[in-house]
Amino acid sequence: MKANEIHEMNETDLAVKLKDARVELFNLRFQHATGQLDNPTKIAAVKRDIARLHTEIRAREIEAAKKAAAS
Numbered sequence: 441m442k443a444n445e446i447h448e449m450n451e452t453d454l455a456v457k458l459k460d461a462r463v464e465l466f467n468l469r470f471q472h473a474t475g476q477l478d479n480p481t482k483i484a485a486v487k488r489d490i491a492r493l494h495t496e497i498r499a500r501e502i503e504a505a506k507k508a509a510a511s
Contacts, residue, residue: 468483
């Protein structure tokens with residue numbers, strides 16, 4: 441998932457994507473533990489996506505707090 445795609449999402453889409461990514465990470469870890477995972481680098485990619493989503497959510501929270509404090 442690209443950062444540009446994340447910036448264009450609204451808050452509900454971000455929350456849904458974050459939930460889906462966490463479920464995907466759980467499934468990948470389970471596959472890795474049972475030896476069924478073909479591409480272990482997929483785990484790192486999903487972790488990066490989760491971090492990007494968290495970063496965008498937090499940036500929006502900070503922006504909203506700044507706007508609230510300014511008014």
